[in-house]
Structures are given as structure tokens and as C-alpha cells.
Amino acid sequence: MEIEIINKIRERASKKNQTTVFPEAKDPRVLKAASYLVEKQICEVLLLGNKKEILALHKNEVSEFSTDLSGFFVDEDFNKNSLVDHLHERRKHKGTSRKEAAQMLKDPLYLAATLVATGAADGAVAGSIATTGEVIRAAIHSIGLREGNNTVSSTFLMALENQPPLTYADCGVVPYPDLEQLADIAIESARTHQRLTQKEARVAMLSFSTKGSAKHERTELVVEATNLIKHKAPEITIDGELQFDAAFVPEVSKRKAPGSPLKGRANVFVFPNLDAGNIAYKITERLAGASATGPILQGLTKPMMDLSRGCNWQDIVNAACAAILMGE
Structure with a gap:
């Protein structure tokens, strides 16, 4: 039964042509999951982190897949103005300045959530390193709650x-x-x-x-x-x-x-x-x-999934597929 439902979810996700962002690319489990997702053509990926350091340190984790991940990292020098504008607009009622919003985006969780919120990515998966509270906080601050719902x-x-x-x-x-x-x-x-x-x-x-x-x-x-x-x-x-x-x-x-x-x-x-x-x-x-597949975060306007810090790389693949289907 596990194989049947998981395979169905992966198959349906692969037909959506979506992009998932991973803010914890320094985790070798994330790199392995990302390699699998790209190789199996389930989704495109965006990876956050220092590309040279990460790929040099964890080249063995992705060696079993033929995918070259070097082209999937978000350039640290990319134009963040629209992302800063978005986060500042969402948080200014709390007294957050534009400068403070720019500083918040140095946190990969906030950057990932804002990429999703602005449509640069369709969903995010995090939590192999960060705590649930940290993931949810970034999601609420940048993505926000679905209309009619007040609870993550x-x-x-x-x-x-x-x-x-x-x-x-x-x-x-x-x-x-x-x-x-x-x-x-x-x-x-x-x-x-x-x-x-x-x-x-x-x-x-x-x-x-x-x-x-x-x-x-x-x-x-x-x-x-x-x-x-x-x-x-x-x-x-x-x-x-x-x-x-x-x-x-x-x-x-x-x-x-x-x-x-x-x-x-x-x-x-x-x-x-x-x-x-x-x-x-x-x-x-x-x-x-x-x-057990989860925890699957729900209640957000757009999907950002949480992971157990004890997850394996296949759990990360499943979370990405769940994010894709949750965003339908």
C-alpha cells in the first residue's frame, strides 16, 4: 500500500511541471533528493547555499545520479529587490523597515518562502536542519495563511x-x-x-x-x-x-x-x-x-513543507511531491 499511494503521488506530481525550492542545500539528504527529482523529471529545483562549497563537500551523495546540480543553485548576487519589496509590504505593519526586510532575506528559510510567495517557485521544502517553528514562522511571515483559515x-x-x-x-x-x-x-x-x-x-x-x-x-x-x-x-x-x-x-x-x-x-x-x-x-x-508521510504543513496560501530532522532523502522527495499537489 505504501508503494502504491506514494507512486501515485509522485506520478501525479511529475505531470505538473513545477519548481520546488530547497533552502537547506548544504544537507546531503537534500542534494540527493534534488538529484532524484530532476533525474526522474518530477520537478525543477532551486537550491539555496554556496554552490562551490556544497558541491565540493557532498559530491559523493549525488554521484549515483547523472544529474549535474550546478545549474540549479540560486546565485547569491541575484536581484532581490522585488523580494525585499514583497517581504517589506507584508511586515511593515509590524514595524519592519525595508532594510530589515532585506536582512531577513539572508535567512535561507525566508528567501525560500519569499520565492514561493512571489511566484519564482511553486513550493518549498525545509526542516531537515531547521526546526518546525522556524519553518512555520518564515512561511507565515512571507507566504501567509489561506483566506478563511487562521491556523497552520x-x-x-x-x-x-x-x-x-x-x-x-x-x-x-x-x-x-x-x-x-x-x-x-x-x-x-x-x-x-x-x-x-x-x-x-x-x-x-x-x-x-x-x-x-x-x-x-x-x-x-x-x-x-x-x-x-x-x-x-x-x-x-x-x-x-x-x-x-x-x-x-x-x-x-x-x-x-x-x-x-x-x-x-x-x-x-x-x-x-x-x-x-x-x-x-x-x-x-x-x-x-x-x-507515515509528513508532517505535511497545511493552511498556507502557497505550499511550504516541513520535514522531520530525522528524515531520509526519500522523505524529502515525498514532501516535494506533496507540496506540488497541495499547490493545485
């Missing part, structure tokens, strides 16, 4: 054997979402699932309670968020609050939630907090043998 969150695409892929959220960004954040996470996760899998999203708002079986302020939050989503995005098939078995097992759904539109066949699972989401995806990965 993340999903993991979980591929299991003999099982259609599932989406888990949020597993990496928002620790304890409030009502509006939880609604944003669910709406964006439905959108992400549909874009990556080409399947209708069936969203379960998870809790330790099913349809009032337990009363607590945390279960009430899930109920209120579900109602808010139904108002904001009535096209989404959604139900909550539900325990996982009532959302995933049709026979249990009949007993615990007989009127649920999900009928125990949810494919997007929104966890009430980051503790639950992060633990759940790692348990699914380790005990069920699932392949």
Missing part, C-alpha cells in the same frame, strides 16, 4: 497494507487547539486528504466520548468544533464527537453512533490535541506497520 497545522498520510490511506491531524504543530483552531485543522485536513489521495474526505472528530457517552469540557469542545465546521464547510462529510472505534469500525458505529454519516468508514481523523495525534501516528507506524 499538519497532517500525516498513513499508508497501511490492504487499507486505503488515512489522514491524521494535527500531529505536529498545534498543542491544544481551541474551538476555531480545531475547526480550521479539520477543514484543512479534509482538503489535504482530497488533494493527496483524490478521494472524498470523511472526517471524524475524535474524543474519548461517542455522542455524549461522557461529559467533559474537552468533549464539548469537539462537539462545538464539529458544529462550527458544518456551518463553515457544509460540503464536508463529518461527524463528532466519536471514539476511534465508532469512527473506523462499521459494526461498532452501528451500535455507538447509528445515525453517523460516516458509518464507521472515516478516512480523516482529527485528534483533540497534539498529545493524542502524535502518539497515535507513532503507534500506527510502529505497531501496525504503517508508512
Whole structure:
């Protein structure tokens, strides 16, 4: 199942003719991923960093591919005026001067995000070196949030054997979402699932309670968020609050939630907090043998993907392909 869904994502991404920027080109895993993406004609790449130093230091990492990456580095002396103008315009309400905006663009994360924001690249992939917070900060400051959404969150695409892929959220960004954040996470996760899998999203708002079986302020939050989503995005098939078995097992759904539109066949699972989401995806990965692709950042106007700092080069390839499809 892992190979099937990942291969489909890579194949669809290769048909989009897009460009992905990598601000952490000094990481040998990034160079290897970039080589693969170009050689397999999945996308064009832009690499940020000192070309001579990076290629001299990491020539072995790209030697197995025939691609010469020397032509894919962004010249450090290129004209940045339009990028400075963009970043200054976005940040001047915070008191950022044009000179300060120019200084910010010396950070490869900000440069990558601004290249995406201005259309010089279609998406960015970072986080093999930088922290999630650093990646998100650059993305919010330069790219900004999608209209109608006020939250950057993340999903993991979980591929299991003999099982259609599932989406888990949020597993990496928002620790304890409030009502509006939880609604944003669910709406964006439905959108992400549909874009990556080409399947209708069936969203379960998870809790330790099913349809009032337990009363607590945390279960009430899930109920209120579900109602808010139904108002904001009535096209989404959604139900909550539900325990996982009532959302995933049709026979249990009949007993615990007989009127649920999900009928125990949810494919997007929104966890009430980051503790639950992060633990759940790692348990699914380790005990069920699932392949977890992510974290996939969502909620931005244009795609900028985050990586786990423990990622391998193939994870970076998959993140680039996800960015391409998220930008559709």
C-alpha cells in the first residue's frame, strides 16, 4: 500500500511541471533528493547555499545520479529587490523597515518562502536542519495563511497494507487547539486528504466520548468544533464527537453512533490535541506497520513543507511531491 499511494503521488506530481525550492542545500539528504527529482523529471529545483562549497563537500551523495546540480543553485548576487519589496509590504505593519526586510532575506528559510510567495517557485521544502517553528514562522511571515483559515497545522498520510490511506491531524504543530483552531485543522485536513489521495474526505472528530457517552469540557469542545465546521464547510462529510472505534469500525458505529454519516468508514481523523495525534501516528507506524508521510504543513496560501530532522532523502522527495499537489 505504501508503494502504491506514494507512486501515485509522485506520478501525479511529475505531470505538473513545477519548481520546488530547497533552502537547506548544504544537507546531503537534500542534494540527493534534488538529484532524484530532476533525474526522474518530477520537478525543477532551486537550491539555496554556496554552490562551490556544497558541491565540493557532498559530491559523493549525488554521484549515483547523472544529474549535474550546478545549474540549479540560486546565485547569491541575484536581484532581490522585488523580494525585499514583497517581504517589506507584508511586515511593515509590524514595524519592519525595508532594510530589515532585506536582512531577513539572508535567512535561507525566508528567501525560500519569499520565492514561493512571489511566484519564482511553486513550493518549498525545509526542516531537515531547521526546526518546525522556524519553518512555520518564515512561511507565515512571507507566504501567509489561506483566506478563511487562521491556523497552520499538519497532517500525516498513513499508508497501511490492504487499507486505503488515512489522514491524521494535527500531529505536529498545534498543542491544544481551541474551538476555531480545531475547526480550521479539520477543514484543512479534509482538503489535504482530497488533494493527496483524490478521494472524498470523511472526517471524524475524535474524543474519548461517542455522542455524549461522557461529559467533559474537552468533549464539548469537539462537539462545538464539529458544529462550527458544518456551518463553515457544509460540503464536508463529518461527524463528532466519536471514539476511534465508532469512527473506523462499521459494526461498532452501528451500535455507538447509528445515525453517523460516516458509518464507521472515516478516512480523516482529527485528534483533540497534539498529545493524542502524535502518539497515535507513532503507534500506527510502529505497531501496525504503517508508512507515515509528513508532517505535511497545511493552511498556507502557497505550499511550504516541513520535514522531520530525522528524515531520509526519500522523505524529502515525498514532501516535494506533496507540496506540488497541495499547490493545485
